[in-house]
Amino acid sequence: MDAVTKPKLKAKDYQSDIKPVWCRGCGAYSVIASITRALAELQLPREEVAFVSGIGCSSRIPAYASVYGFHGVHGRALPLATGLKIARPELTVLAAGGDGDGFSIGGNHFMHACRRNADITYIVMDNGVYGMTKGQASPTAAPDWTGSVLTPDGPGVPAFRPLEIALAAGASFVARSAANDPAQMKEQIVAAIRHPGFALIHVLCPCVTYRPEQQDEFKARAHADWQPTGDRGEAFNRALVDDGYTTGMLYIAPRPVYAAHPAAPATLDEIAAEFTVG
Amino acid sequence: MDHHSLSIALCGSGGAGVMTAGQMLLDAAATAGAYGLMSKALGPQIRGGEAAALLRLASRPVDSPDDVFDVLLAVDWNNIERFAAELPLQRHSLLIADPAAGVIPPAILKAEPRVVEVPLGALATACGGRVNMVALGLLATLAGLPVEAVEAVIGIELADKGEAAVASSRAAVLAGATAAATIEGIERLPLPATINEGARRWALSGNEASGLGALRAGVRFVAAYPITPATEILEWLAPRLPRVGGSLVQAEDELASINMIIGAAYGGVPSLTATSGPGLALMTEAIGLAVAAEIPLVICNVMRGGPSTGIPTKSEQADLDIALHGLHGDAPHLVTAAAGIADCAFTTQWTVQLAEALQVPGIVLSDQASGQARAIVDALPDPGLRARRQTAEADAEGYMRYVPTADGISPMAIPGTPGGEYTADGLEHAPRGTPSTQAAHHREQLDKRRHKLEQFDYGEDWALCEGDEWADTAVITFGSLTGAAREAVARLNAAGVPVRLLSLRLLAPAQPAAFAAALFGVERALVVEQNHDGQFLRYLRSTCPLPKRTVGHHRPGPVAIRPDEIVKAVMTLIALPQSTLVEEV
Ligand SMILES: Cc1ncc(C[n+]2csc(CCOP(=O)(O)OP(=O)(O)O)c2C)c(N)n1
Numbered sequence A: 001m002d003a004v005t006k007p008k009l010k011a012k013d014y015q016s017d018i019k020p021v022w023c024r025g026c027g028a029y030s031v032i033a034s035i036t037r038a039l040a041e042l043q044l045p046r047e048e049v050a051f052v053s054g055i056g057c058s059s060r061i062p063a064y065a066s067v068y069g070f071h072g073v074h075g076r077a078l079p080l081a082t083g084l085k086i087a088r089p090e091l092t093v094l095a096a097g098g099d100g101d102g103f104s105i106g107g108n109h110f111m112h113a114c115r116r117n118a119d120i121t122y123i124v125m126d127n128g129v130y131g132m133t134k135g136q137a138s139p140t141a142a143p144d145w146t147g148s149v150l151t152p153d154g155p156g157v158p159a160f161r162p163l164e165i166a167l168a169a170g171a172s173f174v175a176r177s178a179a180n181d182p183a184q185m186k187e188q189i190v191a192a193i194r195h196p197g198f199a200l201i202h203v204l205c206p207c208v209t210y211r212p213e214q215q216d217e218f219k220a221r222a223h224a225d226w227q228p229t230g231d232r233g234e235a236f237n238r239a240l241v242d243d244g245y246t247t248g249m250l251y252i253a254p255r256p257v258y259a260a261h262p263a264a265p266a267t268l269d270e271i272a273a274e275f276t277v278g
Numbered sequence B: 001m002d003h004h005s006l007s008i009a010l011c012g013s014g015g016a017g018v019m020t021a022g023q024m025l026l027d028a029a030a031t032a033g034a035y036g037l038m039s040k041a042l043g044p045q046i047r048g049g050e051a052a053a054l055l056r057l058a059s060r061p062v063d064s065p066d067d068v069f070d071v072l073l074a075v076d077w078n079n080i081e082r083f084a085a086e087l088p089l090q091r092h093s094l095l096i097a098d099p100a101a102g103v104i105p106p107a108i109l110k111a112e113p114r115v116v117e118v119p120l121g122a123l124a125t126a127c128g129g130r131v132n133m134v135a136l137g138l139l140a141t142l143a144g145l146p147v148e149a150v151e152a153v154i155g156i157e158l159a160d161k162g163e164a165a166v167a168s169s170r171a172a173v174l175a176g177a178t179a180a181a182t183i184e185g186i187e188r189l190p191l192p193a194t195i196n197e198g199a200r201r202w203a204l205s206g207n208e209a210s211g212l213g214a215l216r217a218g219v220r221f222v223a224a225y226p227i228t229p230a231t232e233i234l235e236w237l238a239p240r241l242p243r244v245g246g247s248l249v250q251a252e253d254e255l256a257s258i259n260m261i262i263g264a265a266y267g268g269v270p271s272l273t274a275t276s277g278p279g280l281a282l283m284t285e286a287i288g289l290a291v292a293a294e295i296p297l298v299i300c301n302v303m304r305g306g307p308s309t310g311i312p313t314k315s316e317q318a319d320l321d322i323a324l325h326g327l328h329g330d331a332p333h334l335v336t337a338a339a340g341i342a343d344c345a346f347t348t349q350w351t352v353q354l355a356e357a358l359q360v361p362g363i364v365l366s367d368q369a370s371g372q373a374r375a376i377v378d379a380l381p382d383p384g385l386r387a388r389r390q391t392a393e394a395d396a397e398g399y400m401r402y403v404p405t406a407d408g409i410s411p412m413a414i415p416g417t418p419g420g421e422y423t424a425d426g427l428e429h430a431p432r433g434t435p436s437t438q439a440a441h442h443r444e445q446l447d448k449r450r451h452k453l454e455q456f457d458y459g460e461d462w463a464l465c466e467g468d469e470w471a472d473t474a475v476i477t478f479g480s481l482t483g484a485a486r487e488a489v490a491r492l493n494a495a496g497v498p499v500r501l502l503s504l505r506l507l508a509p510a511q512p513a514a515f516a517a518a519l520f521g522v523e524r525a526l527v528v529e530q531n532h533d534g535q536f537l538r539y540l541r542s543t544c545p546l547p548k549r550t551v552g553h554h555r556p557g558p559v560a561i562r563p564d565e566i567v568k569a570v571m572t573l574i575a576l577p578q579s580t581l582v583e584e585v
């Protein structure tokens, strides 16, 4: 009955009235647009969705949606989302943030979230840079990227390969999209939310201010060549030869979802009585 | 000497089973209607190595070790001298040694105890039992426990080991009991003639008590990373939370565990984690988030020797500074301290209730001495304190998550509530929750978060005020030292020295007015704590009106601060000639 009487929610119903702090042209705009469209497609009640993030330009995103949000601390979006999902399994839980947030300071949680496979959709807006702190190299920056005075000779460390790590850590849903293709991104978000378990969407997400070359680079080089496979070996092989710009769903293979286990109920008095001695 | 208790150290190397025997002795005492406690002293080895079960059996509840051990029984001497400092003996102490175990270490003989040789190993071999069961029978008999009490415990403890094991253990216990009959000079405990079945005793550790308090308060989500000496809280909760509809997650680290409970608590579920110093240090950033975003949660911090990895298996009260002051920014939060083993239950339960009511994180301090010691206590009734959070109604018009209110507490919208959608934020925010850098908003929210803690009525439970209420001398302490301080005050009062005890349960926010009232008429105070620097004294000096003549008595672990040490320190403070009192005490 509700479905009939309640007006259908549109993408803009999932947008808040808060004006983003982002620079004009920042890839994050495309991400919030894709998320709100995906939520509209799924017609999820706003109060049943919780959107969690860390710290960074991209991590400001929950406030721009009209669902429940949590803008936490740097690098800890995934544990916060995990606790929420396990305690409140009926909620749809989204997590999002930057590549610094997710792969550097939050790298350990990223790996363990892939392993744990709680039912969370995680969107990483990768711009190869720390936007919020004004342009330092992130773990996905190329070793010879000399755009930051903090690492004048480049970071000198091979770039982090998030999709390979996700596969190795046991992620059950791995996809990549690009900010310049919001339709594809929306499809992926819809699929990720429907996917039971941890779903990673890696977004090529330009920082127009500190990586001005990215906008054209992503547009020119992104190629939507991945069709989902459930074969982990094949997914690895694809990820290994990936030039960093392939988009699409790389790997989808549901596996047991992490959740609380119920047990035979007991009253507090019964539990306390276990302390009785003699 | 306390004539209602008997302190026993049961020593032996890892495989000898002294911990099992100690635990069974404690349970047998409970079965016979006595009280007591037991802690463990272990060497640094992961398994095996030197070990001692440290017991105090008593005819009334005890919450502290006594000054010295009345009996030390060693089944062997494997490196025991390494913790000789934790095994204080005196001249009348009885030392029971197996002559076959070799030379008694000089460190143990220093106090000149009375040595009695018993061929423990040979007795065990003769009856086909184990040496630890011989020790059990011997010690139980010395304590005056009826042999039936020991047999009842054997029946329960060894039920799944088969009849042969039960029979050989019985034989070994009887051999020990027979050996004890020839030992004189140990006063048997006065035990009740009949045991009231309705008032059965409980045996529990402080860590288990913390778990119970959490469950009773309504905690239904726990995330944590194992750490000594806090892990037993988690191990106790893990199988029991699901039975009341909750769950426990073993997180990848403490950064994860604290953020997981923030997420669960934001979702409306009362949540808790347990850790020790190193873990608390990792959590501090996120505790600040919980302060700013007004998320209720509780961290049980079971203190061990610090800093850094310190002495993980030994007790200290040295995390007070980080618990009180370890957060960045102006971050008012709750800090409480459990006043002993059983009080871990009450204090944890109360702290959960306070945290939920105030939408603030709370740190409960206990320590290894309380957490890992096991006590026989009267059953702990449920004080009925429950987590109750002020929540927002569905579709409340113009809902603002952080709106300033008279008491500073704003209704919290729980995900799932239509119309309450907001973004919780560690960024400073306007009342709606939207980020703000405005001076007025910052001031308003800082005021609100401070005000809600300061206006709250914490009632009578903020401290324990005991002893002579007219006394002009006070002992002020917190946490696991409460038991030793209580005993010291009782001894002084019995000797005609007026002293009162103030043990603080609520450390932050400080309660200067209640503190002043509790110390009305007090002219001198001794502040007792177990850490090197006197952190508690420093804190009290900066927050509470202390009597002019206030002296600190503080020293680090792992050697416990015992009642006699406090008695002496009080007497020094009063500047009475010590000798006049020693006889009377
Ligand atoms: C514990 C901690 N360390 C450092 C910072 C500073 N800091 C804020 S955002 C950020 C990096 C952001 O980069 P990324 O996650 O890639 O997001 P972007 O801003 O590029 O969207 C850093 C280092 C912080 N807020 N907290």
Ligand code: SF4
Binding pocket: A021, A022, A023, A025, A026, A027, A028, A057, A058, A127, A131, A132, A206, A207, A208, A209, A210
């Ligand atoms: S600095 Fe870069 S990442 Fe940050 S808002 Fe601007 S464009 Fe986006």
